[in-house]
Amino acid sequence: MKTSLCSLFVLFFLGGMMQAAFVSAAVSQSVQSPEAFLGYEKGERLTPHHRVMDYVTHVAENSDRVMAEPYGKTYGGRTLMLLYVSTPENLARLDEIRTNNLRRAGLLGGEATSLESKAIIWLSYNVHGNEISATEAALFTLYELATGDDTHLQNTVVIIDPLLNPDGRDRYVNWYHQTAGRQPDPYRTSREHIEPWPNARTNHYNIDLNRDWAWQTQIETRQRMAVYHQWMPHIHADFHEMGVDQPYYFAPAAEPFHVAITDWQREFQQTIGENHARHFDDDFRVYFTREIFDLFYPSYGDTYPTFNGAIGMTYEQAGNTQGGLSVITADGDTLTFARRILNQHVAGMSTVEVASMHYERVAEEFFRFFRDAAETPYAPHKTYVISGNNTPDKLQLLTSYLDAWGISYGHAPNTRSVRALDYQSLEERTISLNSQDLLISAHQPKSVLLNVLFEPRTTVVDSLTYDITAWAVPYAMGLEAFAIERRIDPAGPFSINHPVTDFSAMPEQPYAYLARWESKQDAFYLAQLLQHDIRVRFATQPFSMDGQRTWERGTLILTRRGNEQHGDRFDSVVRELADELGRELVAVNTGLVMSGRDFGSSGVPMVHAPRVALIGGPGANPNNFGEVWHFLDQELEYPHSVFEHTHLNRVNFSDFDVIILPQGGYLNQVSNQVKDDLRRWIRNGGRMITFGNAIRALDEGDQFQELRSMPEPTDEARTAQQLLRAEDRRRDAAASLITGSIYYLNLDNSHPLAFGYPEFYYSLKSGANAFEYLESGFNVGTLQAGAHRSGFQGYRVKDHIENSLIFGVQPYGRGNIVYLNDNPIFRGFWHNGALLFANAIFFVGQ
Ligand SMILES: [Zn+2]
Incomplete structure (x- = not known):
């Protein structure tokens, strides 16, 4: 739930800062190196999360330059931790430095107590769980900052988050240690270099935390960003790993840069890159800049800080999922874990150094960013x-x-x-x-x-x-x-007119309760009612009880009749849940309506609590799988079973009413028997919800939705393409792409799949696939002419995608197939699609 997001943020942060959760001591002599403390050489083993926590706590307890602050827990219950590193003098006035920074940027009321500046540097490690050199390097960087020359710390506050994604990282570490033998095998396709599905890049729910900085759909991000916004660092470096064959990447970033990025931000990326290059050149390390990693989508660890005034950067070391402890790269070199750690460490130290060398300008430009933003x-x-x-x-x-x-x-x-x-x-x-x-x-x-x-x-x-x-x-x-385009200032504080339910004024035993159907929270309410065995009906036609208020399609109708088994508990459960979830509830004393269908009509069907299964496994898109899983488990809190497709031969499909297929071609891998069983299950009344064309493997001869083929180019166009210069080929290929753009869909909101919506919907389209309209079925969401609203659309695909099916329902035997060709819950931040997905689960086919 989003409602308590903000207050949670504040509480958490104040809890951390004010109640002196810091751990610190003034004995810097006894700080042990990571090797001495952990008991193995750099790069010899992978350090699991609990040992990372042990080590950073050890440093904080034994160094007067380091304070540790836990800032939250992951879904898996692992601690998230920040280390504040600076001179003891700076640490003594850490909160003053923090508030002065916010005040001078105009982000906090009140006057700064001093005009003295420190550069605030935030180093983020291992947001992707299987990019493991990051966290190991954080330990060495922490150690060097705590025990080495403190010149740079005089000008800076360095905030280190050694491990942003502990659940993902531990998934990798545990798997690797279970898989590898006594000596690492560098042969790159051996077992220890190929992670099992869904791999450890993502968090517990297989959500990519490095796409989540702005949207904060995951608790790891929410808790981290609460502290981030209380600090607002000037420099942010996000440590990653890329494929094993590329060397090292650092700033300046690649085009496209978003137009909002300032000249200073471009200039200082260059300065930082030059400083890194100097250190890398000294040791003959190979690297590249200005390629691949662009600054556009605002929800990365480089762009989000950039749009918040910082110099936001991604660093990428060769390694990632295939890295292991050593691996032979394409050019025959053996890339060791130790070398990966060292590169990341050098980049980290160089970041602190270059920020310190320019600390006054770094801070001044940061303040100017916000002044300019407000003025012009x-x-x-x-x-x-x-x-x-x-x-x-x-x-x-x-x-x-x-x-x-x-x-x-x-x-x-x-x-x-x-x-x-x-x-x-x-x-x-x-x-x-x-x-x-x-x-x-x-x-x-x-x-x-x-x-x-x-x-x-x-x-x-x-x-x-x-x-x-x-x-x-x-x-x-x-x-x-x-x-x-004109400037208009707010006239006063904004407040939302929440409809309030006066439960005390309600009749004790009304005929029925009505609850509207407009949002994900309404679906959450339904999911909770069903789990309390409350029998719920829903309106398939608009109706009015009093000739004034219209209740729209999807309205939940909780009649006393049908819930007798609960006795008086019926009223208390329905009311208490509504109160807890902030739902408006209206009590009525009749089942007779003025317009629309009466409550006993067949047009007011019962929602039979669906038994839901989600399929995953190798070949399924892990992110899409994760989005569905997170939605069911965390947002609806609705019971469900998860199966990998490799085990479907053991599943009795008749135990389920709804089966959800995330994107991917994995059903090609199941046996013909399983395919037959799945088809039979739908024909017998099952509801299959398929993202993209995942159902395709079950199609025996064009029974299901039909993928439209791209139009053949004219002879002239083909010749022009054949003669394209090599350097222009990549750009030309983009003409056939849609890279995540927004379209206006016509929505048939008289169909249960679109209950609760107006007659349109904005869809995020992440590819150029187009499907024909269903011949026998309901074309509920369609992309028609003039639908493009925002984002890149290659000129060759514009006509191709017009008049195509985005959301549809096809009756199949006594069951239904729900097609979701665009992802209505994309990365969890496409909030407007959540209700549509809930409709597919609860309403379609009832
Ligand atoms: Zn990464």
Whole structure:
């Protein structure tokens, strides 16, 4: 749940800082090296999380230059920890340095107590669990900073997060140690170099934490970012590993740079890169810069800090999943773990050094970033307005994010006739504002982040980014919203008009309760009711009880009849859950409606609590699998069984009502018997929810959705392509791509799959696959002409994807197949699709 996000952040941080959770002592002589403490040489073994914690705690306890602060726990219950490293004098006034930094940037009220600056450096290690040299290097960097020359620490505060993703990393470490023999085998395709599905890159739920910095869908990110925003570092380096055959990568980053990136940020990336190069050259280390790793998608460990004023950087060491303790690379070299650690250590120390050499300028430019942002926002739109017509749940979600991002907002002044860009149509029109509307002015210190997250059309400098190219928040949250070129300031604090339920005024034993169906929280309420064995009906037609309020399709109807077995508990469970989850509940004393279907009608079916199975296994897209798993387990808290496809021959499918297939071609690997059983299961009434074309392997002769083939190029176009210069080929290939762009879908909201939605939906399309309309079935979400809203779309695919199926339901025997060709829960941040996915689970086929 998002509602308590903000207060949680504050509490956690204050808990850490104020209650003196710091561990520190003033005996620097007794700090042991990682080797002495851990009992093995650098690169000889992998250090598991608990030993990493032991070592950093040892350093904090024995060095007067280091303080340790636990800042949270992972899903797996492992501790997350920060180390603050500086001189004892600086550490003594650490909180003063922190608040002065925020104040001078205009991010905190009050006057700074001093104009003296320190460069604040934040080093993040091992956000990807199987990129293991990062955390090991953090230990050596911590040790050197704690025991070496302290010149650079006088000018800096170094914040080290030695292990951002302990669950992922321990998955790798445990697997590796179980798999390797007495001596490491460098042969690169041997068992110890090939991780099992779903590998250890991601966190417990297989979510990529390095796509989550802005969206904070995972607890690791949420807890980390709470502290990050309390510090707002000037330099952020994120330590990664890439394939074993590439040497080392550091700043400056590759194009495309987002247009919001300032000249100073570009310039200092160059300065840092030159400093690293000097150290790498000294030891004849090989490296590259300005390739592959771009600065565009705002939710990475380099871009998110960049849009928050820092010099944000990714460092990449050769290694990653195939690295092991030693591996033979393509050029015949043996890459050892020790060498990987050393490179990362050199880059880390060089970062501290170069920041220290320029510390005053680094700090000044950081403050200037926010001053300039407030005075002259870079983007054409100076004001964003989120209509007060959006549902309270959507407004709540948005404000919890704005609070987490440190973006200020208020309510709009009453204004007639403002020219505004409507996100829905992407056209200018005249609107009027009132005090119910939420207004965000770009004239504020955080305006760069604001504009990057809200700009209606992302400004793509170059199409060759390796990630999605559109993410505007109003689309991701499905908000009615406007962007205005004029400056308008908020007229006062914004508050949401939550409908309140006066439970005490309710009749003791009403005929039924009604609850609306508009958001993920409503689906959560349903999921909880079902787990309490409450029998729930839902409206398939709009209805009215009093001729005034219309209850839309999907409205939950909890009748007393059918719940007799609960006795009086029925009322208390229904009411208490609604109260706990902040749901509005309306009690009615009749089942007779004024318009629509009466509650006893066959048009008001029962939701039979579905028994849900999720399939994974080698070949399944681990991220998509993880998104579904996280949604079921953490967001709906709904019981489900997970199977790997290799074990499907042991599953009795009739034990389940819903089977979810994440993206991937893995069903090609199951036996014909299992394929037959799955088809029979659908025909007997099962509901198969398939992401992308995962169901394809079950298709015996064009029964299912049909993938459209790309149009053949004309002879002329083919010749032009054949004669393309080598250097232009990659760019030409991009003309056939969609790299994560936003489209307007026409939605048939009379179908249960789209209950709770208007007649449109913004979809994030992450590829150029297009499917034909279903001949026998419901084309619920369709992409028609003029649908493109934001992001990169290659010119060759525009016509290809028009008039194609995005979401559909195909009856098959007595069962149904639900097609989700775009991912409605992409990375967990495409919040507006969550209800659609819940509809697929609970409503379709009931
Ligand atoms: Zn990585």
